Each structure stands twice: as C-alpha cells, then as structure tokens.
Amino acid sequence: MRERRSFLRQSLRLLAGGTAGTVLGGLATAVHAAESPPQPTERPPWQPDIADAQPPFQVPTAPTLDELDLPVTPYTGDGPPQSVVKSSPVITVYGRSFGVAPILGLLGDLNSFDELERSIAPWVQATEELAQAPVTVAPHLIYALARPCQGKDDSCLIFLDGSGVDLINEYILPAQERGMGVVLDAQMGRLSPSFFVRRMIDMGYMAYPNVHIALDPEFATRPDQDMPGHPIGWLSAQAINEAQRILADYVRSENLSHKKIMIIHQFVDELSDSWSMVYGKRNLEVFPEVDLVLDADGFGSPDAKILKYNAITNPEAYPHLQWRGIKIFQYNKYAPRFSDSPVLTPRQLFGLDSTRAGWRMWAPPHLIVLA
Secondary structure (H helix, E strand, O other): OHHHHHHHHHHHHHHHOOOOOOOOHHHOOOHHHHHOOOOOOOOOOOOOOOOOOOOOOOOOOOOOHHHOOOOOOOOOOOOOOEOHHHHOOEEEEEEOEOOEOHHHOHHHHOOOHHHHHHHOHHHHHHHHHHHOOOOEEEEEEEEEEEOOOOOOOOOOEEEHHHOOOOHHHHHHHHHHHOOOOEEEEEOOEOOOHHHHHHHHHHOOHHHOOOEEEEEOHHHEOOOOOOOOOOOOOOEEHHHHHHHHHHHHHHHHHOOOOEOEEEEEEEOOOOOOOOOOOEEOHHHOOOOOOEEEEEEEOOOOOHHHHHHHHHHHOOOOOOOOOOEEEEEEOOOOOOOOOOOOOOOOOHHHHOOOOOOOOOOOOOOOOOEEEEO
C-alpha cells in the first residue's frame, strides 16, 4: 500500500510539472514547492544526464536499421529543411497515450484522434485567429514515463513502446494522414538526452517528418536517488547540445524535408530563482536542423505562469534562443489541485490582455502544450 501511495504521489508530480522557485511566493500553487527540499545555488556534484554508454537498464530492444522499412523520401527542394514552428503555431496535447492515465494529462482522457480534434477545437480556432496562421496539432506522448526506482541498475522509466504500443501504426501514421505531428516526451530518469535521440532514431521514429522530441529535466535522476523529480532534476546545456548535434546530423545525413523540434521543459531558471533546470543555459547552441523550444512548464496562477514564461524566454538573457513554449494545465478532475487557476486565455497568451495584477506575456508562444 505504501508503494502504491508513493506511486500516486509521483503520478501527481508528473502531471503537475512543478511550481518550485523562490520568486513565485504566494503567486503559485504551493503544493509542489512545499514538498521539495531546498535546491542548490551552484552546480550539484552529480550529473543526472549520465554517460552515453548503454547501461544495464531495462529498455525495449531496438530493431536494426535493416529490419525497418523507413518511409524517408529524400528532400529534393532547394535550401535547408523546413521549420514547422516558423510557419505554424503548434499545439500539442499531453499525456501518456489515448485512454491511459488521464491523471497525467488531457490525452489520457481522450480515446481517438477524432476526440482530440473536437476537444481542442476552441484552442485551435482562437490561436489561428490571433496568429493569423494555421495551427499544427500534435499528440504529445509520454514516451518514457518516470516511476519510482527499483535499484541502482534501473532506468526508473517505463517505455511506451515496451508496453505493447505500436507507435508507428497507432500514432505516427494516423497523425501524418491528418496533417498532425507527434511529440515523444522523455522524462529522463537515469538516461541521457543523447540516449533518447539515438534510440528514437534507431527505432525508426525520427525518419517520419512529423515526429519530434521533448526532454523533461525535472525527472533526471541521480544514481543514489529513489524517486525521480524529488528532488527536482536538471540537465546541462552540454548534454542538450550533444543530443541536438546527433539529431541535426541525422536530419542532414538522411536529407530530411523538415527540421526536428526539440522541446525542453523548464520551470526553474536563474533569472527567477537561485538555480536553473538547464545548467549553463546561455551555452545552449542553435543548430540549423533543429528548432529548440524552451517550454515554460508548471501549474499555477496566471501571474506565476507569466512570470516564469517571461524569465525562461527572456530575449535579453537568451537572445539566440528563438522559439518559445508554455504548458497549460486545464482543469483535471482526477487531480484538481494540479491545475492552472484560472487558465490563461488565448488573448493573455498572445500578450494582448494582462492579468488583474498587470502581468503580461512579453511575446506570444510558438508552441502551446495542453495538459
């Protein structure tokens, strides 16, 4: 029973993302911050994005490239691969998968692509009107789900394709037929960003032009840690750059038509807190084949969310980081305390309306994650 309760608490944290940070104070929901111990003011002595060598962790076996029938059509047009976020606002719908664990996000409360389209139609319509551009929609799957660790030789993760889900036929191809993307989200555990990029390439997922990746530093787990996300994890800019480099090399070598989006979730930043979930963030590199999106994660009040978004995407501190995102936690009946209260309106997201306290988004996001 104790283990089940512990797993439920962890599931709530997975849904919540987090609101920890010294500046939020009374603005944000206090639940997550109250449970989290004080965070370091300097780089911790451990590196959660551990060695790239394949560890003895239990992960699904990847097929060889010869066993895959990859759908890659070489790009024959002029110029570099095309950018999705440059031409279209992106709305992703977050969760484990259709009909599974709705406590983890909106996607789990839906059962099909048809339901997904109907559910977010108001968001799509409002965003298209405000951006004056068509929206790209994508199911946002928790590909690697963090769970309590089961020993030192454990990845602390449950892989979606290791649970009987055929990602290509159940998600990637149906999404492609509808003009949708698919985001595969890794909650890190004890594995590195480079591991996930290589694995998704080896599994054939990245060969599809509509498939993209997200990394969640919150659940990067040190070797002596039993519960991912407690304390909150972090990733180094160096590790993220290496993962981007692998992804960029793949796009070039396969002559893919579209850039890959790499989303980095973050709700603690040195501009608003005493440390950062992306250590050395100013050293993040920009690759022509990758659209790096910094996503302001975490639930809370409109004031708290705008404060975090403006810090995480600050153009003076991070002038070279072009793409911005924010995660919206709509009301979840399975975990009502882990919801935004109230939810930011589309006009507030686009910086057209301020909050009652006068907070305003400095610029609209290019990507919206609906949880």
